[in-house]
Amino acid sequence: MRWKRRDWLAGVSGVAAAALGTGCSRPASKEAESRPAGAQPGLPLEQYEPKSMLHAAESKVPRARFPVIDIHTHLTFVNPKDQKVKHNGSVEEILAVMDRKNIRTLVDLTGGCGDGLKETVAHWQTPHPDRFLVFTEPWWSRASEPNYAQFQAEEIQKAHQAGAKGIKVLKTLGLYLRDGGPEGKLVKVDDPRFDPMWEAAAALNMPVAIHTSDPEAFFLPIDRYNERYEELHAHPDWSFYGKDFPSNRELQEARARVIGRHPKTQFIALHVADAEDLRYVSELMDKYPNMSVEIGARIGELGRQPRAARKFFDKYQDRILFGTDAVPHGDAYPQQVYGDLLYEIYYRFLETEDEYFDYAPARIPPQGRWRIYGLGLAEGILKKVYHGNAARLLGIKV
Numbered sequence: 392m393r394w395k396r397r398d399w400l401a402g403v404s405g406v407a408a409a410a411l412g413t414g415c416s417r418p419a420s421k422e423a424e425s426r427p428a429g430a431q432p433g434l435p436l437e438q439y440e441p442k443s444m445l446h447a448a449e450s451k452v453p454r455a456r457f458p459v460i461d462i463h464t465h466l467t468f469v470n471p472k473d474q475k476v477k478h479n480g481s482v483e484e485i486l487a488v489m490d491r492k493n494i495r496t497l498v499d500l501t502g503g504c505g506d507g508l509k510e511t512v513a514h515w516q517t518p519h520p521d522r523f524l525v526f527t528e529p530w531w532s533r534a535s536e537p538n539y540a541q542f543q544a545e546e547i548q549k550a551h552q553a554g555a556k557g558i559k560v561l562k563t564l565g566l567y568l569r570d571g572g573p574e575g576k577l578v579k580v581d582d583p584r585f586d587p588m589w590e591a592a593a594a595l596n597m598p599v600a601i602h603t604s605d606p607e608a609f610f611l612p613i614d615r616y617n618e619r620y621e622e623l624h625a626h627p628d629w630s631f632y633g634k635d636f637p638s639n640r641e642l643q644e645a646r647a648r649v650i651g652r653h654p655k656t657q658f659i660a661l662h663v664a665d666a667e668d669l670r671y672v673s674e675l676m677d678k679y680p681n682m683s684v685e686i687g688a689r690i691g692e693l694g695r696q697p698r699a700a701r702k703f704f705d706k707y708q709d710r711i712l713f714g715t716d717a718v719p720h721g722d723a724y725p726q727q728v729y730g731d732l733l734y735e736i737y738y739r740f741l742e743t744e745d746e747y748f749d750y751a752p753a754r755i756p757p758q759g760r761w762r763i764y765g766l767g768l769a770e771g772i773l774k775k776v777y778h779g780n781a782a783r784l785l786g787i788k789v
Contacts, residue, residue: 436621440755443762447746450765452738453731457774458495458789460781463600463661463687463714464729465721466523467511469503471532476503476510480719480729486522492734495778495789500526500559500600504546512554524785526600527555529588531563534578535570544587551595556785557659558592560601565642566631577635580645586652593655598784600685602661604642605631606692606758618759639665643675650679657784659712660684666692669703676707683780687714688726690740691750694763701766708772712781713737725753740765741773 466485468477489497502511502525515523527550533539547558564585569575580603592599608619610631617623623630637645643665650658660682664672666689676682684707686693693700704711715737717729727733732752739745744767751757768776782789 437755443747445747447748449748450739450743450745452735452742454491455493455734455738455777456742456770457777458493459713459734460496460498460778460785460787460789461494461715461717462498462500462659462712462781462785463685464497464499464717465501466497466499466515466719467503468501469507469511469528471503471528471530474503474505474507476507476514478514479721482515482519485719485729486519488730488734489522491731492738494734496522496524496787498524498526498556498781498785500557501528501561502526502555502559504528504530504550508550508555509553516554524556524787525554526557526559527553528559528561529564529585531568534568534584535575540584540587543585544591547588547591547595547597551597555597557598557600558588560599560603562602562605565603565645566605566636577637579637580642581648581652585649589649589653589656593653593657596657596786598657598659598683600659600661601646603646604639604665605629607639607667610636610639621755621760622758643671647675647679650675650682654679654681656681658682659784661714662687662689662716663693669696669699673703673706676710683710683712683784685712685714687716690737691726691756691758691761691763694740694750694765695761697764697766701768704766704768704772704776708775709780711776712784713776713778725757726751728752741768741776743767
């Protein structure tokens with residue numbers, strides 16, 4: 392009979408227990424016998440907080456090595472119906488973090504349109520033109536009107552005159568916007584009614600920051616195979632599984648058709664376009680020279696594929712922009728809460744070769760239970776990613 396070391400150890404422990412004797416104690420249940428000593432029975436997943444036993448280098452990066460332009464923040468939210476503006480933090484508290492973290496400029500992407508845009512510009516950009524820039528948004532609530540195409544193009548011109556530096560297109564387009572109300576047909580990303588808007592952006596040198604689709608797991612059943620089960624369980628409204636929603640790839644391809652159809656317009660594909668498939672994104676970058684990407688809320692994806700990500704940064708170093716998707720006091724989304732800790736994680740990811748560290752300042756990883764690895768980018772690439780590429784697209788001097 393062939394013995395395994397584990398069997399031998401179990402046998403030794405059994406002999407020892409017999410030698411000591413058990414007295415008159417009640418025999419343990421089968422469940423208790425199979426449970427390791429000290430283990431909690433039926434530990435809920437949300438209470439599981441494993442502490443890594445890996446002894447790895449830990450670098451502190453309190454300030455970025457070079458000045459930063461964060462091209463993806465949400466300092467304001469503007470109600471698309473009545474254009475009422477909500478400022479997510481005070482100017483003073485935002486500037487304090489910027490000064491501590493070597494952030495030269497923040498771009499507020501959700502600046503609204505019409506009177507809401509004017510108020511946002513007056514609050515942030517006008518008094519601090521070197522520190523804050525504001526983008527406008529399409530007037531989604533009027534998208535079903537017969538004259539919308541011309542109306543929206545004219546609104547982009549008005550927004551430019553009001554001070555807007557670019558256009559932000561939320562994932563509203565492709566996943567939420569419907570003709571004729573909430574039960575209507577989804578409006579496609581490449582719907583021709585938006586062509587005049589894309590062309591107006593080109594004529595006015597206003598880059599278009601466009602968020603299309605979401606992580607692939609959001610389009611799959613929320614079951615035990617879904618790696619983002621906890622995230623989707625916490626935010627079930629983020630799921631696009633079933634109904635009439637297009638697939639992730641269908642959405643990506645629709646955006647690609649828009650980029651190809653408007654070669655003079657500069658598109659910034661937010662969230663690395665499709666951070667889980669860098670080979671596909673590389674194909675798009677090679678095909679469309681008017682496409683750039685930014686990294687907001689996706690270092691969790693980039694950092695778990697560090698070798699592929701490093702090659703991607705090397706190859707497309709002139710077209711990758713720094714962004715965080717930061718929201719002041721957005722505590723429901725730990726990977727996006729504006730503050731010192733968030734920027735320190737981004738700087739550590741870009742500047743160091745640290746291994747296996749948290750991608751968000753959170754008790755439990757909010758997007759998925761994994762950790763990330765630093766890229767250790769060269770100084771020349773860091774300068775471009777931190778500010779050079781964004782400054783070029785925005786037409787500003789650093």
